[in-house]
Amino acid sequence: MCLVLTMSECFALKGGPEFGKGQVATTGIYAGVLVPNVADNSLGIFSVLIPNRGTGSGTVSFFRNGIFYPGTIQAIADPDSAVLTGVASSTRSITFTSTTDPTTGETTNIVITFNANGSINGKIKANRISGSLALARLTGTADITYATVGSAPGVDLSTGNSDGPLPYEIDGFKQAEVNQ
Numbered sequence: 201m202c203l204v205l206t207m208s209e210c211f212a213l214k215g216g217p218e219f220g221k222g223q224v225a226t227t228g229i230y231a232g233v234l235v236p237n238v239a240d241n242s243l244g245i246f247s248v249l250i251p252n253r254g255t256g257s258g259t260v261s262f263f264r265n266g267i268f269y270p271g272t273i274q275a276i277a278d279p280d281s282a283v284l285t286g287v288a289s290s291t292r293s294i295t296f297t298s299t300t301d302p303t304t305g306e307t308t309n310i311v312i313t314f315n316a317n318g319s320i321n322g323k324i325k326a327n328r329i330s331g332s333l334a335l336a337r338l339t340g341t342a343d344i345t346y347a348t349v350g351s352a353p354g355v356d357l358s359t360g361n362s363d364g365p366l367p368y369e370i371d372g373f374k375q376a377e378v379n380q
Contacts, residue, residue: 226277232372269316282324290316318344338372
């Protein structure tokens with residue numbers, strides 16, 4: 201009997217059993233953080249409203265190597281599978297003005313655009329933590345690509361480029377129910 205009990209632990213489900221469809225309402229306001237899976241000086245935060253019909257929308261912000269990327273997130277949540285799928289789009293443009301001819305005072309504007317774009321894929325699960333105010337938990341992954349458009353003489357902008365998508369872990373929660 202001891203062997204049976206010991207072996208049954210090996211086949212246990214993390215977080216307990218799932219009981220059928222519809223255990224968690226996917227509509228609502230979700231918020232969370234995006235933490236990089238690799239050694240990278242970055243972090244993301246988001247808040248998204250998932251309505252009863254249509255595409256959900258919200259805000260997302262990334263912080264990477266001292267650069268702030270404000271943006272938006274568009275997402276949907278499948279009520280049957282409790283999967284949240286979204287797209288993040290963040291852009292920040294900085295204009296530098298320099299004097300090109302000191303004798304005439306002629307200036308030149310240089311615009312550099314910093315982009316952070318990618319996909320977000322999460323799983324919505326009922327919150328099993330007793331006493332918690334979060335209505336549900338959101339876990340998953342995201343792939344975000346950072347790219348810099350433009351250049352400035354004597355300025356190294358390579359820290360704004362990720363040379364491909366960076367993997368992130370999603371740690372989020374449902375803040376409120378909505379009836380939209």
